[in-house]
Amino acid sequence: MAVTLKGCYTVKPTEKTWCGRLALSELDQTEQVSHVPKIYFYHPPENCKYPTIASTLRDSLSRVLVPFYPLAGPLHWINNGRLELHCNASGVSFIEAESSSSLQHLSDDFNLYRLLAPTVDYTLPIHQNPLLLIQLTRFSCGGISIGLTISHVVVDGPSASHFICEWARLARGEPLQTASFHDRRVLRAGEPPSVPLTECHVHVEFDLPPLLLGKNDNAEERKKKTTMAVLELSKTQVETLRKRANGNYSRYESVAGHIWRSACMARGLKEEQPTMLSITVDLRRRIKPPLPEGYFGNATLDTVASGLVGDLVLEPLGYTCSIIRAAIEKVNDDYVWSGIEFLKNQEDLRRFHLDAIAKESEEEVFYGNPNLSVVSWLTLPMFGVDFGWGKEVYMRPATHDFDGDFKLLPGPVGGSFVVALGLQVEHMDAFKKHFYRDIE
CATH class of the missing domain: 3.30.559.10 (Chloramphenicol acetyltransferase-like domain)
Structure with missing residues (x-):
């Protein structure tokens, strides 16, 4: 399966968001320094044209990044294998691609699936990689896939699912259902040890x-x-x-x-x-x-x-x-x-x-x-x-x-x-x- 990249955009929050350094909890600090990819496949109805799909996704993504603003900023190493998150609204990556294949021809060959989710260049300094990358791929049959890859240092499975569901709600024209809570001090982020290791x-x-x-x-x-x-x-x-x-x-x-x-x-x-x-x-x-x-x-x-x-x-x-x-x-x-x-x-x-x-x-x-x-x-x-x-x-x-x-x-x-x-x-x-x- 051949996939051709058609464009790459930086999507930023549509409104001004809080900026500053966000301390990560110890549970963040010890997660994989990698991104977790997943792909959703769709058969849009015939009256739903591709340009509308692409613009809807980009517009709703910029709006959902307002309440989920930590995803729009980079990670930085600080010392001794520890990280912090710089919330600066620098944005996330949105890629558009095309494939000559159809959804019916996809198999469980995961070398093919690798082409449908954005790749991350881990040879770059960590602050140069977005925390969230999206790839929208259009197939010859009219079907599409939405590949997401999201930093595991910043979110776990429940948090990633929360973001995806709220993004979809905004894309459908509905309001947010559950507000995101970003104060990681509830898990003692940024605080020194309170008891000896013994x-x-x-x-x-x-x-x-x-x-x-x-x-x-x-x-x-x-x-x-x-x-x-x-x-x-x-x-x-x-x-x-x-x-x-x-x-x-x-x-x-x-x-x-x-x-x-x-x-x-x-x-x-x-x-x-x-x-x-x-x-x-x-x-x-x-x-x-x-x-x-x-x-x-x-x-x-x-x-x-x-x-x-x-x-x-x-x-x-x-x-x-x-x-x-x-x-x-x-x-x-x-x-x-x-x-x-x-x-x-x-x-x-x-x-x-x-x-x-x-x-x-x-x-x-x-x-x-x-x-x-x-x-x-x-x-x-x-x-x-x-x-x-x-x-x-x-x-x-x-x-x-x-x-x-x-x-x-x-x-x-x-x-x-x-x-x-x-x-x-x-x-x-x-x-x-x-x-x-x-x-x-």
Whole structure:
């Protein structure tokens, strides 16, 4: 599929916004120094002409950047691996492109999807890259795609979804539904540590994950070629997994546990091999007081489920689910604030960053073989996004090929799941076999 760029614009807030330096929370500071891409595909009605679509998107984007003004300013390094956000209304990128292909010819070849979301040049200084980039692509069939890529340092999944939904509301001519809340001091942004490190809980999620037995580092694993797959689970298959877990665990726990077990088998790991599943937990309602509605920033904390491969694959699925549930349940108010204090006590945060151009750096956390990490998009309002010409045909992450990373998304039919997974190429076919073998 060929994609031709037709124009690139800088879109700025249509009104004057607050300008100044915005302190980031420790939860922002330790997120990936990268952008997260996703693509929405549409079949606009025949009476909705492309020039109108393009102008509607640009106009509504400039208006939504007023309440969501942090997205229009750059990041700057300050010291010891820490960042701050300069709110200066410098704008975001809006790209227009064309493709000779049609939506019907798109497949799950993610090399094609890479062409439909903006790319970010991470060789540039961080302050030269926009926090938000949009690409509108017109296909020969009249369909379009809207590819978004948004800085993970500035927002997490719920905040990104909040922005997209409000942008779509303005594009439809409706008012904002939920105001964005930007004062990150509610998560002690910019404040010094308040308790000594010795008084913090033990936070194994900040330790380096297990290595393959017999290895002193993961340099070799980092260099192996990876690929991405999007796998669908019907409602019946999801319920089958719940029954395998004795029906005592949620759909999320059952599917995540099944993926962890399948990856262990696909990788051919030894029974005595330690393995870790890093689980991203939304803390908005887990702390006291809960974060204000519309909090715009990162409000997640990772927790860790760990075990031996032999126990995970030989015990029933319910055993793996129990480990996952126990890890999630420990993320309470005390645990969250202790985690924030732990991070504040770190002199240098560079080891927490997963930089998009230095994935092989041994200083960065790596959740690849023999480990995994999971993010759930199951409850996010990221589907049914209508900019004024109807809801999307479908939505996909543009790329997700870090070894061991997977996302869980709601499927097209109620109760079904979509799994977007990155694995080493040599393990993907075996993973698919194990993944479907026990549920068909």
